[in-house]
Amino acid sequence: MVDVDNALNIIYENTKEADLEKKDILSCLNKVLAENIYSQDNLPPFDKSAMDGYAIKSEYTRGCGTEKSVKLEIRGIIRAGYYCEDELEVGQAFKIMTGAPLPKGADAVIEIEKVKVEGNILIISEEVDKGNNVIKLGEEIKVGELALTKGSNIRPVEIGLLASLGYSSIKVYKSPTVALIITGDELVDIDSELEKGKIRNSNEYSLKALIKNSGAEALSLGVVSDDKDNLKEKVKYALENADIVITSGGASVGDYDFVDDVLKEIGADVKFTSVAIKPGKPITFATYKEKLFFALPGNPSSIITVFEGFVKPAIRKIMGKQEEDMEEFPVILAEDFEAKIGRRKYVYVEIKVDNGKYYAYKVGSQCSNHLMTMSRANGIVIIPEECGNVKVGDVLNGKFIFR
Amino acid sequence: MVDVDNALNIIYENTKEADLEKKDILSCLNKVLAENIYSQDNLPPFDKSAMDGYAIKSEYTRGCGTEKSVKLEIRGIIRAGYYCEDELEVGQAFKIMTGAPLPKGADAVIEIEKVKVEGNILIISEEVDKGNNVIKLGEEIKVGELALTKGSNIRPVEIGLLASLGYSSIKVYKSPTVALIITGDELVDIDSELEKGKIRNSNEYSLKALIKNSGAEALSLGVVSDDKDNLKEKVKYALENADIVITSGGASVGDYDFVDDVLKEIGADVKFTSVAIKPGKPITFATYKEKLFFALPGNPSSIITVFEGFVKPAIRKIMGKQEEDMEEFPVILAEDFEAKIGRRKYVYVEIKVDNGKYYAYKVGSQCSNHLMTMSRANGIVIIPEECGNVKVGDVLNGKFIFR
Missing domain, CATH: 2.40.340.10 (MoeA, C-terminal, domain IV)
Known part of the structure; x- marks a missing residue:
């Protein structure tokens, strides 16, 4: 019997990160970035107005206040998405919309709410600082700078950031496939009547839900009768078609618990067969080539506990995710x-x-x-x-x- | 301008829970149960062994210890899934597997690790308490008892519990559809070159990711040019085809911000047009019949902040979810x-x-x-x-x- 921390270490040592795949960014939500992302552009790509207002040269407002105003000619309007080739000349201002590029010669924007307008004339009665309401070219990120580091979680903000940087697809770690084999002659399907001695198969359903929430794909082989040859065939098929294989039940010391026999016969490398955890002591962990094998207990609440404690961390490592050390x-x-x-x-x-x-x-x-x-x-x-x-x-x- | 708490109250007052739908349990993962679930069975449906061991009458072991043993005849074996019709007679034991039903006359199970076996004879050298390693009929839940309450979150454990109770489908609250309308003549698509004055459309991508993570469905109408008639047509279409409509940008006081005009023209009931929050002041919330309309600011990080602060709570209420009051x-x-x-x-x-x-x-x-x-x-x-x-x-x- 190994303790919980040792068991987890053994699992981590035998678990590798998945191969990479390139996917469109929205399909990468909640996955992990497998490459460094550098900016191909300056963000913003121009000096940009942060407000609806008037683009001015800040020095025109020097000394303005309740006693003194400055009057400027409104030369035109710059909308977001349109670039103004004209240069601001002495005594002039441009009306400017949020997100629009500042015209040459302007170095500040005063908000629409803070000015008076009479016909074509803008009246400003306060000092405006240089850079006021201006988001400078490259202020968020400059060409060639590191935007996102390999290993970052792709959350909604990273999706938006990647879009703003022009990345429509990125490399991520592939999600593993987890095969399920449920053992137990006592199990009947969810819609069946309960004959004497039988209970319903619930572990297949909890496990599918746990696998889905962990970001992996489930491949269920259903309920397998307590028969060694049959079990062995299913285990072989599962190891060929999945990255992780889970069995539920059949891992105790009882006369009809064949999982450990099957593992020996196929030549799997058994790392441990029980863990000092409650609920959930009988847990076998084995590797077969690069595949991971978990024989989990059949008790419904044990299996959820040990999935969360041992299988999910393996899935997370395969997917490139960090250990969740802030959870406790x-x-x-x-x-x-x-x-x-x-x-x-x-x-x-x-x-x-x-x-x-x-x-x-x-x-x-x-x-x-x-x-x-x-x-x-x-x-x-x-x-x-x-x-x-x-x-x-x-x-x-x-x-x-x-x- | 309303404050954050008032804004949220107004949104909640105008948001109703969704209609119900019946779905298979795995499709209900992370949704909210919309009915009470009562047990149709006793769980377990019989007195069940919690261990691999021997089913006995506990009184046979009275006084056993290091000095005294009892010998019992092993009459047979009871596997999980098989029901033993025979009654345990004086001086007998049955070998029994985890999950198997106790035979009549037995009231305890002693673990396989704690006994000696010589041929057909079981030797017990300790006192065994009545009920030891037995999960009693109905111990988990009895016929007719409330298993899950309307409003429960469907997590992996609830999926397993429903399966064990024989529920293959349940009623849940429908997920809302959220339509997206992105405004801004400055926006170009993710794969486009950045012409002068342009930036890439990132809000559509962040919003799709946020909507997906909230459990709702996104219906994106893409980028709409800053043209009032066009915007009005899109808003009408969105209100017909979604439960919630979000616009990004166009909700400030600028000359080309038409959202509030469009809302007036179609007869929407505008509840507020700005909130005392930073980032994200210009937020319009309106209702149109039973549909919700959010005009959100165009700034990339503002829109994420206000989506999480105002739209996600509405989505959660529609889906029957509790307020997340433990988060802070x-x-x-x-x-x-x-x-x-x-x-x-x-x-x-x-x-x-x-x-x-x-x-x-x-x-x-x-x-x-x-x-x-x-x-x-x-x-x-x-x-x-x-x-x-x-x-x-x-x-x-x-x-x-x-x-």
Whole structure:
């Protein structure tokens, strides 16, 4: 049995970043940039007005105020999108719209709300600073400068920035395909009647949802009966057609748990077969060539916990994403929680915030079968391996779930 | 000009939840449940073994320990998915697999690791409590009990829970369609050369990404020239074909900003035309029949700020989602920040966590044109309307962005 941190390290060591692909920018949303992006232009490409107003030479307004005004001739109007070739001459101003380029000779813009206009004459009664309401050529970024670094997350702002820099497609890390194999003769499909001894297949559905939210693609091979040869065929097919293979159930020590046998027979490199985590001890991690194999426990809430704890980090690394190290925060226990020393315990709770502090409340049985408990939870608190029972007022690390 | 809280209240008052639709559960991921879900079954549907082990009557082990053992005849094996009709008789045990139903007469399971087996004989050397490793019939939920409440978010755990309860489809709130109309004669497409006075259309791309991440559908009408009749036709089309219409640019007081004119001409009910927020003051909100209309500023970082601040909450309400009231938290300023009294200022920063506390660092110019600044930020700090400059060590509310 390895501890949680070791398990995660072993997984990271055996996980490589994906190959790259070039995609149109909107298809790259929530993926990770796999190249440095340099600006091909100056942004803005010209001195630009930040306001609707009047483009002037600031020195004309020197000394203006409540006592003194300056009158300028309004020579014309410059709209956004139109370039004015004329140069501002002494005593003149141009009306200018937000986003329009300043005419030659102008070095400031005064807002439309701050002036008086009489016919063709502009009256200014305040001093205007040089550069006022002007976004200078190259102020945001200059030609050749680094705009986005390899490894950046592509959020809506990066999509907009790439568009403004003229990048319609970029290189990103490919999303992995995750194959699912659900084992268990007790499982019937969602729409079936429950015969004696049977329960419904729920893990396939939770896993598909988890995979979708992690940004990967699911390839489900459905429910496979507890038969070794059949399982072996499915595992081989999955390893050929996916980057990661997950089995649900069949990884315990029972007489009908064949996953570890199959892994040996196909020559997979088994790295560990159990982790000191609760819920979710029986987790096998193996590699086969460059593919990753996770045999996860069959209990519905265990499988969600260990997917989030071990499979999702692997998916994130494949996709070039950073470790989520800012997720945990201190949580004050609002109640006592029972726990045994030995494994790291993930306790599903409701985290409420009060006056900037986080408090954890019970939401039901921590039995590893109970999705009902998890469905009432918005977070977990983590009871360390060396701790048993914890008391109201104790402070533990916690985090929100499904974020 | 209305303040941010008033603006948001006006938007909420005029926003209704969407109509319902019934969809298969996996298509409902990240949507909101629009009906109460009651359990049609007991979960588990039988007393179930939580471990691989031996099903016994606990009373046989009374007094067992290092000094005393009990020997039981192993009568057979019960696999998960198979129901045993036979009753456990005095002095007997059944081998039982995880998830299998207990045979009649058994009330506990002892783990496989804790016993000795000699041929057909099971040797137990410890006391086993009644109910040990047994998940009782209906322990998770009983027939007729409320499993999920109308308004619940459908996360991976809810998908799994619904599957386990036999619900293959559920009622959710429909996702709204958001139409986009981008105005500005200065805009050229992403792949075009930048002629003099032109910039690239980036808002269409950021908005499409924001809409996608909010769970809504985008319907882009592309860039519309600064021509009132043309704009009016597009606005009418958009109002007929979408639930929300967004225009980008054209909402200031300039001579070529026609949005407010168009709204008057078509008879829209204009609720406000500017908000005390920075970046992003010129925001028009109007309703037309049951449709929502947002005229947003054209500046690239303003439009993202006000989309997140005003449009996304409307989308969330339409989709039945709760207000995100847990998002803000106290942030300590690591540097001074300049600000003017009057509007509520959203300052883009890097938030770093240190020893459980959050600190805000500058990432560049807060000019409302600069996507570069926002692309270096992971959060904002909010400087209240009544505050001007703020100093290192001051504590403000902040939040992470694009979550």
